[in-house]
Amino acid sequence: MKKTNNNEKMKTATIAFKTSPPVKKALEALAKEGFRSLSQQVEMIVVKHLEEQGIECRETPEKKAK
Numbered sequence: 001m002k003k004t005n006n007n008e009k010m011k012t013a014t015i016a017f018k019t020s021p022p023v024k025k026a027l028e029a030l031a032k033e034g035f036r037s038l039s040q041q042v043e044m045i046v047v048k049h050l051e052e053q054g055i056e057c058r059e060t061p062e063k064k065a066k
Helices: 021-033 038-052
Strands: none
Touching: 021 038
């Protein structure tokens, strides 16, 4: 991950996929309701599903230097 000016990490991995218009519309509605981007909403759903399957996919926080 790259770091932005305010020291936050910026995501750099990209995934693209095709879906039906009704699925996209439903995801956009969920994203809007949660004040998220479509990308953030899809990531949240995928991460939740992976964790429910017992697959850890979150990055471990970096340890701060003393």
